[in-house]
Amino acid sequence: MNIWLELALTLVVMLVVVLTASLVTIYVELKAGSHMQARIGPYYAGGRWGWAQPLADGAKFLQKEDLAPAKADRPVYRLAPFVVMMSALGIFAVIPLGPDLVGAKLDLGVYFLLAISSFSALGVLMAGWSSANKYSLIGGLRAAAQLIAYEIPLILAVVAVVIQAGTMSLIGIVDAQQATLFTLGGIEVALPFILTGQLVSFFIFMIAAVAELSRIPFDMPIAESELTMGYLTEYTGIRFTMFFLGEYATVVGFSAIAATLYLGGYGAPFLPESMANVAGPAILLLKVSALVFVIIWIRFTWPRLREDQLQSMAWRWLIPISLINIAVIAVFKVAF
């Protein structure tokens, strides 16, 4: 096949999948959140269960005027949502949906993921600085501080996985989780990493991921009640929608990373190899949905932390714990 055609096809498929997943996540958050909060949530849009509410919201945002403050640094202000969106979409380029269903088969997939996912902070900082708004500025700076604090435990948690798998390729990591550990009564048992010593790093990864997503309890960069909407304060219309969609795409993205690294990715026990490409996406989707639900659940359970509390949590607890975790896993890796 022509390489350009293949590239275009991959892009279109990925875009559709990611945007649909983000819209569904928004819907689930609206609906699940409502039921946790003793209300009904979207009800009328789309005729039943309010299923079309995210679409209606999107259509509403599209109609709004695209405003930029008079003193804003316009090129930067306009570019910022694209940077965030690009970072969110970039994650999906290397997430394997099946042994052959992957946008780009990189040997350094993990490395690429960590790089592209922290890219969104640049967009947030750009938005915060260029808005010419004090609330936005504080929000942007909080986001930057948060990124520095949380990128390290995130990377250290992933390093533990890389050590155990012995590869930085995401497909390699999934394969490592499907390798037979032992045979029990003639059945070959393979376990995902979360059950084979990566429980601690899974929790560290999830905490750091929620912080990186700036969602409650780590949504200080947005902090509605303190900074109005933080770096989003001045954004309207399509640019706000891009931030919004980007956030939910990143929720799905980080859940997909966690599912791949810790929960066995597209693989499932007793799945014949010939079925892996067909059933893979569904299996991954199942795991991703569970993690997305947990992230939503957290949002409706806890209030927001303070920036300094988050910093002390990252530097005093998560980083030492993840360093010890790496040491332990490395020792086990060498010993066995």
Next chain:
Amino acid sequence: MTSRQLMHRSEVAVSVELETPGMTLNIGPQHPSTHGVLRLVAKISGERIHEIEPVIGYMHRGYEKLSEVRTYAQITALVNRIDWVAGFANEVPFILGVEKLVGVEAPERAQWIRLILTELARISSHLVFMCSFPLELGASTPLMHMLRDREHILELIEDVTGGRFHPNFNRVGGVKPAYGGGSKTKKQSMDLPAGFFKRTLKAMDLMDQTCEDIDTLVTGNELVRARTIGIGVIPAEKAIEYGMSGPNLRASGVAYDLRKVDNYLPYDQIDFDVVTRTGGDSFDRYLVRVGEIRESVKIIRQAVDIIPAGPLQAKVPRVLKVPEGQVYSRAENPKGEFGYYIVSEGGKMPYRLKIRSTSFSNLSILPWILVGQLIPDLVAIMGSLDFVLGDVDR
């Protein structure tokens, strides 16, 4: 300039760095956590507040002036709207003051009805606090649960008075006779709606459940504790100095409650405790309010048992003329001491009405308490002080 010229170059660099001006941040009047239109002009460096100046008056509706051209009965409808989350509680001290001036006393049953409705207003006001305080910390779930449970209280108030927020139910010498109760003869039917006490007791059982919900949703929440314990500590002397009252004062360890001190409604016949805490921080102010909901439930249960039968209105002339005189009348509102200074020169309307509103006095501590705090703590402290802008600006 001369001193700068004399300095060595390295010293100049240092002093320039020290002189970095802070940022002036205008918080409000339109801001999610200023409960309406409070404006705070904060000088900050980073997120640390160095100086803060509250600017009020964006919601000034001129009730004191309006009262000078309204009859006493009409003023009751105005004072409802001062602290709108506890409308009924605002009426009581005003009407008690007028009654003192006129020299009538409401019949016993009317007094008890006032007491029950005041306590219902207290519960409803504290439930609004249970919504807004966690919301300001970033927890949106208690909001919906508490608003849902507040409906039970508002329904009761609506049953009796016809209004959810603005009952306008007190009359000089009693309360408004409500139709629909008692037996069939007209005279007896001017009473509380049938089945009111049964519904009240049922609602009180629901409130017990609500208090449990509050405890599981908020009190035990680790992050709420992390955000509020030790934040915004107001020592007892400072609280008294700034004229604070109500739960904010009691959280600092001062057991001062006008219900015990003044004996204005038949509170002396009821067994209840004054909830106090000693820490004086945001979390204690929250805990005092949870405790007060429980106490109010206790009070209402007893009041429903005790309330005697009888008329709702004392004999009062149709056109009320108040003799010359002055009176200061106060009561324990959900937010603290609420008082009216009524000056009458005789006639149908007051010469002057001074409203001592609770939130105004409670907020006067802001410039002292907020200095040196971080912006997230500012939100937590302001939320814990529980003010309503209508009550500040009047």
